[in-house]
Amino acid sequence: MRFNLIILFFLSIVLFFSCKEEKTDVKFIKTKPNKVVLISINAPEKYVHLIKQDSVGKKTKDSLGPKSFRSNNGFTYLDYMNNVQTWKPKPKVRDTIAIECYNEYLELTTNNFFTSIKESFLVKNGDTIVFNYVHNIPIAKITNRTVNDIELNYNRYRLKKLFNNKYSSHYLIFGHLLLNHDIKNANKNSIAFYNKAINDYTREIQLLDSLFTSNKINEVNHKYRKDALKMLMEKHKKMKNIKKWLEQNKSFKDKETIEQLFGFDLSKTDSLMKFSFFREYLNNISKYDLEFIEENNGNSGGFYIDSRIRFDSILKDKRFNQTAKNFLLFNAYNGIGQNFRVKDKEEYFKKLQENITNIEQLNKLEKDFKLDFSKSDKLVLTNLKKDTLTFSSLLKNNKGKWLYIDFWASWCTPCRKTMPESNKLKKELEKENIEFIYLSLNDKKENWKKAIESDGIADSQNYFIENGNVSKVIEKLGIKTIPHYLIYSPSGKLVNGFANRPGKGAKEELIKLITEK
Known part of the structure; x- marks a missing residue:
């Protein structure tokens, strides 16, 4: 069982399904201006989804068929030290966490198998958010101010409005194999779902514009959701078969505005870093189109890029400020730690120590992975x-x-x-x-x-x-x-x-x- 095993990685992604919202009688908890309080009520112990039969809102209890499991699907956010953190609520009880926050907004994300995009909640500094679970889907409610439910639980709304609570075209680009096992026509089907995703992208942009015009979502959420969606389309185009197809069909590409490269103003890195889609964007542009290394170890294997080259390239890349480099160098080192030899781990850990300013994260990395190289010759x-x-x-x-x-x-x-x-x-x-x-x-x-x-x-x-x-x-x-x-x-x-x-x-x-x- 390989540590960095990538084969059918989407099997491990959480699969969600929803129905009517449950009421909560949780009282408002007063918070300091620099705190966001999260309350989880009866989080599931396991998130289970029927791969072929299920749709959002359908119960899985006592149902038959192949299932996907995830032991605990937490909420990911960027803390005030620019470290990516994940809070995993205790199951079957009321659990609470107070997050220190110095930005106007805090983004909370969790996985959603149907959509291929993070289930995200954009909340304000000072908010108290209660999460109830309906068929294992977290549904948010802010207790200290009035917020339109569409704005707060937008992902739940879009899945029903645009995809009838079933697999989205964005997911099916790579997830169709899990459903029909049609390996022979895999590339053809993937391209077909990509073209459908282009149309669904246009539909969703129009939906977001309509929601903003009708004051159902505010300006910040309007831009945030559109940027996240554009980043998703860029992610699709990075897939090997789609990238190849686009190169072979340049005439089609020129006709589609969707095919124009989408990017961010990197001078605004410090303010954008709190958004997961921006962090993903940084990761994408810092992989420099490196070719995958394929490894086969008998019954298992994997694909990975040469993270040593990536690490050195990030250091030299003048587009990235120190905040970006702190994030990206840790990410690149994780790749080195998973796939390369001890001498490489030691060499690049020294480089990491010399080139990052986030000492807290450095110490955590050293402690979590026991990066003491003084006894490398022994087990x-x-x-x-x-x-x-x-x-x-x-x-x-x-x-x-x-x-x-x-x-x-x-x-x-x-x-x-x-x-x-x-x-x-x-x-x-x-x-x-x-x-x-x-x-x-x-x-x-x-x-x-x-x-x-x-x-x-x-x-x-x-x-x-x-x-x-x-x-x-x-x-x-x-x-x-x-x-x-x-x-x-x-x-x-x-x-x-x-x-x-x-x-x-x-x-x-x-x-x-x-x-x-």
Whole structure:
């Protein structure tokens, strides 16, 4: 299971569906002028959508068919330090957060599977916003002032008005494959939905103009929604098949004003940064049309650009002020951290330290991803008793036994699904001189401990990898995806660095090795 896996990424996007609005009796909470208060009432524990059958407003309970799940779909915003934050309300209870705010407006965004555009709420500094959930859709209500519901919950309105509460053309450009699996005509269908999206774009611009003229949305929201929509169209044109089609059909392109490049005045970066569509715009123009690198690791793989080139290009790009560079360099470094070697991570982390001014975010990045390069030559492990040792020490401690080592994580679904077979295999080979060892990679300790108990592997050797992001040992072992299995002989020699999975040839492989030796 690859950490940066992109294949069918839209499967993980939240799918929403709505109906009538529920009333709330939440009283107004007075806030200071520099605070925005968010109140969530009974947020869903899981956001579930029926991929083929569902539409907004349709209940999914007890329905059959392939579903898409998301454990928690929070609200994303830019804090006063220009850090992107996501608040994930506690499920099934009333949860509250106060956000420090120094701008006139604060944008809150959440995912919407039907639209391919963020579900967004533009609120004012000093507002108290209550979110109720109808069929897992967040519906906002401002308690301290009167706001037209169309203006506040515009995404909900547009989906019903323009798309009859079903998949939008914008989503279907790439989402049609999920619905009909027509791979043969994928490009043709994608182009057809793109052309429909062009018409829907025109319809929506007209709708927004009409709403503004009739005073149902204010001037700020009018411009904000139009800019977000234009940015969505630019995003469509970046898709490889659409980009190629547009280049082949320049005569059509010249006739369509929609095909004109849409951009922002970068001198206004500081004021525009609070909007997610502007941040996405910065990301798009800072990728410099770099070609994708394709990687295939057996059953998994991915596509990614060379973020090292991107990082260096951003540094030299005079269009970007320091605010933009702070945002973009962190974004580029994330790509380096996901796809490149430890030496690159170390080199570019030093560059990051030298070229950004957001120290708070830098410290958070270093802490969250444990970017301590002083022990890169080792793989540092901790057991349940909080004892620390290295991977080489672990091998020495178990010398004289066959070792079947499982690299896994509590968040890795294929890893967890294999555990029953692993327990079965362990029982079948209990009379053999073999030790089952489980190493948790890129995990959270609290989740790791819970998974050990629930998966029934507590009686085996369990270790938490402390420096997986910066360990050259992981690279040397060739571990790019999990689950990943190793077999060591009693002499401590690595016999197979890509061993079979439990239930998929591991038993036969181990018995053969033990018998031959």
